[in-house]
Amino acid sequence: MSEQSRGPGATAFVPGHVTGFFSPYPDDDPGRAGSRGAGVTLSDGVRVTVRPADGDAPRITLDGDHLPMDAVTTVLSALDVADRARVVAESDPPLGTGFGVSGAMALGAALAANHAFGCERSANALVTLAHRAEVMAGTGLGDVVAQARGGVPIRLDPGAPTHGRLDAVPERTRVEYLALGDLSTAEVLAGDTDRLVTAGEDALSRLVERPTLPTLIDESRRFADETGLVTDRLADVLSAVDDAGGRASMAMLGETVFALGSGLSDAGYDASVCRTYDAGAHLVAD
């Protein structure tokens, strides 16, 4: 029927996702846990191929390196294919710098394994599996549902599709980014999150009131400044973009600057360039 069914494996593309601001909502049920907030999905993303396992090849690789990844393993186990699936991922943005690469691997593995092994799950069921796995692994709270939607997602309510609720800014734009280093999502979430909740809720209500790209980037920047997550290196880059008349903020969570339009290159940085992505995660032709 579809082109993918001919091959022995399947590949999914999952857009990268940069969160601009968020409020964490932990819950004992990982399907209800998540975050409210907003960000941009990116044409720079992750291609995830799932094939029947062959011999002693590593089970999960990212850009050629063997990489144990709890969220991916959890997804494969939930689909009952953990002992016979091999996952090969290639990512445009680097892992651990705030692009939702781990969520993308979980969601991409779910979509590709569902096709490759004929698991017959619905889209919502696969997003739910990946969201739960990502929450349980502690590597993200809102990337998976945003990556499943595409565009410029607004996460109105936390959680997997049954519980969460999304809207979006109905615009598209060029996005530039500069990854300086990594920040531990788990460490930030283990700290005092009261400031995040307050600043994140304020930003969200202002974006809902006026759902435009300028609001998104301005509220993201305000959130970054108010929550004290901006490192010295980030502050230097943000100031330079400001001075060049651009708009930029910090990826939540990574030591990464993202700018809408050409803010980083206008300020003289050799930034990566991509666009917001119109589609959510999807299978691709072999």
Added chain:
Amino acid sequence: MSEQSRGPGATAFVPGHVTGFFSPYPDDDPGRAGSRGAGVTLSDGVRVTVRPADGDAPRITLDGDHLPMDAVTTVLSALDVADRARVVAESDPPLGTGFGVSGAMALGAALAANHAFGCERSANALVTLAHRAEVMAGTGLGDVVAQARGGVPIRLDPGAPTHGRLDAVPERTRVEYLALGDLSTAEVLAGDTDRLVTAGEDALSRLVERPTLPTLIDESRRFADETGLVTDRLADVLSAVDDAGGRASMAMLGETVFALGSGLSDAGYDASVCRTYDAGAHLVAD
């Protein structure tokens, strides 16, 4: 910020949508009215450009012809730009043959006018406007929400985003179609709809149980046969596709055959060829 903001107008692409089966759910509130069911969104769709009105040019054109269209006018009025917007649409599939062209024009006009005139509405708000306008015009019940999602949408609950609930078959496929003529959606919905509701609910529960492309096309075909909507001309084409070993059904509602894969060309027809569309309706670069 975004590329579109430079020009005096904006363009949106909205995928075509063929419903395979459905149950109508009328409601006094057009935001709650709609349909449950499933279908495929298509890479063949409608490009809708909205520009400030110039002189006496026709307000709404489709493929160069002046075309009054209530749903589009309602959308523009709700955005308070009806007296100053011009809508130019170009469609791959023909109007009135079951591809959701009228819904696409309403949704495309909403997205493009929102951008062109700086209306600052959210994606859900625009989808809601277009859905309500389409329901009030009587030209469709479920196309707009499906076209806003993309992919292979399953409409679990009727209505605009606040009320409705969508899932999807997480697959993609080649789609062929052959438009023989038009059927009046309004006439079918004005008739005895009990058969539609019963057959549509049965089909939906089977697709939810096993959300795959073969289930979608088989349940669509069963729905078409059970509801007596298949014309003689349609029956001839469907039989020919069956004989060639393919799978096809009828677009709800149009005198149109659609096939997943190469069912129509395998049976010797000169069919239009497209694909399921990965993204929902979105702005495009100028």
